[in-house]
Amino acid sequence: MSSVVHLPQDPLPIGPRPAPRALGGQFTAWLRANLFASIPSSIMTLLMLFVLGKAFIGLWQWGIANAIWTVSGNDTSACRALRGAGACWAVVPEKYRFILFGTYPFDEQWRPALAVVIFIALFAVSSRRSFWHKELFLLWAAALIVIGCLMWGGFLGLSFVTQDRWGGLPVTLILATFGLAFGFPLGIVVALGRRSKLPAIRSLCVLYVELIRGVPLISLLFMASVMFPLFMPDGVNIDKLLRAQIAFILYAGAYLAEVVRGGLQAVPRGQYEAADALGLSYWEKNALIVLPQAIRHVIPPLVNTFIAFFKDTSLVLIIGIFDLLTTAKTAIVDPAWQSFSVEVYVFVGVIYFVFCFAMSRYSRGLEAQRGTN
Amino acid sequence: MTTSTPNHPPARAPSRPWRLSLSDPRVAGLFWQVLVVAVAVAIVAWLWSNAVHNLSVRRISTGFAFLGREAGMPIADSWIDYSPKNTYLRAFIVGIVNTLRVAAIGIVLATVIGTLVGIARLSSNWLLARLAAVYVEVLRDLPLLLQLLFWYVLMQGLPAARQAWKPVEGVFLSNRGLILPSVPLYEANWWTILALVAGLITLHLIRRRLVAQQMLDGRARPAWPYALGLVVALPLLVSWLLGASWSIMLPELRGFNFVGGLTLAPEYFALLIALVTYTSAFIAEIVRSGIQAVPRGQSEAAKALGLKRGFVLQHIVLPQALRVIIPPMTSQYLNLTKNSSLAVAVGYQDIVSIANTTLNQTGQAIESIALIMMVFLTISLGISLFMNWYNARIALVER
Numbered sequence: 001m002s003s004v005v006h007l008p009q010d011p012l013p014i015g016p017r018p019a020p021r022a023l024g025g026q027f028t029a030w031l032r033a034n035l036f037a038s039i040p041s042s043i044m045t046l047l048m049l050f051v052l053g054k055a056f057i058g059l060w061q062w063g064i065a066n067a068i069w070t071v072s073g074n075d076t077s078a079c080r081a082l083r084g085a086g087a088c089w090a091v092v093p094e095k096y097r098f099i100l101f102g103t104y105p106f107d108e109q110w111r112p113a114l115a116v117v118i119f120i121a122l123f124a125v126s127s128r129r130s131f132w133h134k135e136l137f138l139l140w141a142a143a144l145i146v147i148g149c150l151m152w153g154g155f156l157g158l159s160f161v162t163q164d165r166w167g168g169l170p171v172t173l174i175l176a177t178f179g180l181a182f183g184f185p186l187g188i189v190v191a192l193g194r195r196s197k198l199p200a201i202r203s204l205c206v207l208y209v210e211l212i213r214g215v216p217l218i219s220l221l222f223m224a225s226v227m228f229p230l231f232m233p234d235g236v237n238i239d240k241l242l243r244a245q246i247a248f249i250l251y252a253g254a255y256l257a258e259v260v261r262g263g264l265q266a267v268p269r270g271q272y273e274a275a276d277a278l279g280l281s282y283w284e285k286n287a288l289i290v291l292p293q294a295i296r297h298v299i300p301p302l303v304n305t306f307i308a309f310f311k312d313t314s315l316v317l318i319i320g321i322f323d324l325l326t327t328a329k330t331a332i333v334d335p336a337w338q339s340f341s342v343e344v345y346v347f348v349g350v351i352y353f354v355f356c357f358a359m360s361r362y363s364r365g366l367e368a369q370r371g372t373n
Numbered sequence: 374m375t376t377s378t379p380n381h382p383p384a385r386a387p388s389r390p391w392r393l394s395l396s397d398p399r400v401a402g403l404f405w406q407v408l409v410v411a412v413a414v415a416i417v418a419w420l421w422s423n424a425v426h427n428l429s430v431r432r433i434s435t436g437f438a439f440l441g442r443e444a445g446m447p448i449a450d451s452w453i454d455y456s457p458k459n460t461y462l463r464a465f466i467v468g469i470v471n472t473l474r475v476a477a478i479g480i481v482l483a484t485v486i487g488t489l490v491g492i493a494r495l496s497s498n499w500l501l502a503r504l505a506a507v508y509v510e511v512l513r514d515l516p517l518l519l520q521l522l523f524w525y526v527l528m529q530g531l532p533a534a535r536q537a538w539k540p541v542e543g544v545f546l547s548n549r550g551l552i553l554p555s556v557p558l559y560e561a562n563w564w565t566i567l568a569l570v571a572g573l574i575t576l577h578l579i580r581r582r583l584v585a586q587q588m589l590d591g592r593a594r595p596a597w598p599y600a601l602g603l604v605v606a607l608p609l610l611v612s613w614l615l616g617a618s619w620s621i622m623l624p625e626l627r628g629f630n631f632v633g634g635l636t637l638a639p640e641y642f643a644l645l646i647a648l649v650t651y652t653s654a655f656i657a658e659i660v661r662s663g664i665q666a667v668p669r670g671q672s673e674a675a676k677a678l679g680l681k682r683g684f685v686l687q688h689i690v691l692p693q694a695l696r697v698i699i700p701p702m703t704s705q706y707l708n709l710t711k712n713s714s715l716a717v718a719v720g721y722q723d724i725v726s727i728a729n730t731t732l733n734q735t736g737q738a739i740e741s742i743a744l745i746m747m748v749f750l751t752i753s754l755g756i757s758l759f760m761n762w763y764n765a766r767i768a769l770v771e772r
Contacts, residue, residue: 034499034500035498035499035500044498044501045501197402198402198406199406200406200407200410201405201406201409204410211746214746214753214754216711216749218714219714219745219746222732222742222745223742226738227739229427230423230427231420231421231424231427232427233426234426234427311515314516314518314519315715317518325516325518341526345519345523345526348519349515349523352514353511353514353515356513356514357510360514
């Protein structure tokens with residue numbers, strides 16, 4: 001007989017104990033875990049609740065309870081009588097047409113409004129991954145041409161409107177969108193140039209990027225508004241808006257070039273080598289193999305650059321171009337409404353916020369998608 | 374024999390004879406470079422000849438000779454002596470000092486606030502994390518210029534000097550700006566401060582030595598006796614010997630304005646708030662992602678070793694997070710400095726504003742804008758060099 005010791009095959013398993021019941025249900029448990037986890041945390045929560053409560057009551061009284069929503073005509077005496085205890089939202093219905101469209105002829109303002117709608121539709125379409133084909137370029141070209149026709153007019157019974165009458169949201173969107181539409185290809189070319197093996201081309205690109213990125217945007221805008229006419233031959237007079245637009249394109253080109261360069265660096269060497277082995281030319285290699293991968297890598301930072309760029313268009317205020325912020329600032333020059341700038345800034349702030357927040361949400365969504373891939 | 378040395382470089386392919394054709398990559402490279410450079414030079418030459426022609430038509434003499442002329446430009450807020458009778462050169466120097474003072478203080482404050490908000494976003498306290506997220510989201514998605522104008526309007530809406538808000542004794546907030554108590558600094562005070570700085574530097578060197586010794590034998594040597602001597606006792610001794618007085622000067626209202634104390638003009642204060650809050654939102658995101666980039670296992674392993682919370686943060690998490698944080702932080706510092714040029718919108722006289730006034734007064738457009746660019750390129754270069762040095766210092770040393 002062998003002295004085999006029989007171990008018990010299956011010791012009786014001890015099942016997990018049920019979690020202790022949270023006192024007072026799930027909500028209290030959540031409160032305890034997230035707001036009152038420790039004594040310092042509880043003190044912090046109470047302190048914040050107190051401050052938030054005070055702020056909320058103050059804002060409620062100013063913005064809603066004591067606020068005045070309409071006045072008749074330009075009679076703002078009721079608003080003035082509040083002495084800052086309540087907001088004068090009446091300034092918004094009174095001035096919104098000027099803030100949104102500037103000095104564009106009043107009866108024709110459906111045209112810039114339609115242009116804004118086309119812009120938003122264009123952004124919405126471009127954000128869909130399923131629309132990322134060659135046809136999108138054609139769509140952009142078509143949309144930008146239609147917007148130009150709408151804004152200028154001068155045909156089909158539309159009266160001609162010169163650029164110096166344009167203003168408000170369409171100008172902001174034009175500066176941002178055209179800046180990107182032309183700055184992006186420029187940025188790609190410069191990014192390729194910066195990684196080129198040819199020393200002269202590489203140093204030119206480095207010089208361009210570092211010079212533009214090293215100085216504030218304002219100095220570029222000053223250059224566009226003051227220096228540019230000096231550099232043109234006699235008789236050549238380029239419109240101020242177009243000059244600012246050129247400055248924005250150069251500015252966007254330099255920043256986008258750096259983002260694209262980051263993407264180019266992330267493309268593995270083997271991809272370049274394989275393209276060379278296939279006998280593709282330099283441009284074929286970059287257009288068909290390298291850039292599609294490089295740009296896919298950097299879409300979230302690209303969107304972030306777009307957001308920064310959209311906000312930066314507001315700087316044209318300093319050289320006197322009527323974008324959304326300038327029209328807002330001009331709207332309150334009117335003596336009757338002079339002391340209600342905060343209300344107007346809140347109004348344009350909401351518009352800017354909606355655009356930027358939508359873009360930043362979108363960028364975060366893309367990042368999350370990439371994270372799961 | 375060549376095969377016996379394994380590290381011998383591979384024999385270079387015999388160079389082919391040059392062919393005068395674009396299919397030869399060397400010829401093509403040369404051709405494109407010459408073409409691009411020629412086009413660039415031609416454009417610059419064309420612009421330059423236009424500029425020379427236009428300037429001669431407008432009778433504007435080029436060159437920086439105008440810097441020696443009398444500026445006749447009032448500057449309200451200056452830290453160095455200046456009157457409109459001084460030269461343009463001095464006005465430019467005032468502008469540079471004004472730019473540097475808003476940028477330097479802004480960078481420090483934005484770093485502190487941004488780091489706190491970034492850590493708050495990761496807090497286990499739900500309300501605190503939410504609040505920090507709202508702070509970041511709102512400030513990031515509004516144009517800085519809009520925020521600046523908003524703060525400036527709020528400043529102007531503050532009560533007049535007579536009805537100034539007094540949150541704490543000696544601090545006044547009115548439409549004249551923020552007035553703080555100050556300590557007048559005489560010679561003896563400066564010597565004391567110098568002693569403190571010298572003490573700090575010496576302490577740093579001693580600590581480095583102590584750590585190096587600890588690395589050898591593993592025995593921890595306390596640094597606090599040195600700290601006590603160098604940072605506390607030494608400055609106190611100097612102050613006592615020289616009889617420095619550290620009385621605080623409280624500002625007081627006389628007539629319509631304040632006398633004494635330190636005044637932050639409304640323009641400066643609005644610009645500082647706007648720059649600091651805006652940049653701190655970006656820094657908060659950088660700090661958050663830097664901390665999140667450190668694998669959780671690192672702090673868990675450190676806790677498993679029985680290290681204390683503060684020690685883990687200081688010696689395990691932060692050094693690794695800093696490597697991720699520093700490069701994007703550098704570009705935020707550069708952004709803040711460049712954004713300080715928005716001062717021109719609220720009338721704070723920084724270098725851009727002064728150059729702009731000069732340009733309007735003298736018509737020296739090229740020189741004024743060249744000066745702006747030179748100043749900012751120099752500042753950018755300085756910040757980049759410093760941050761690159763710091764980055765190299767904390768970079769991961771791999772074996």
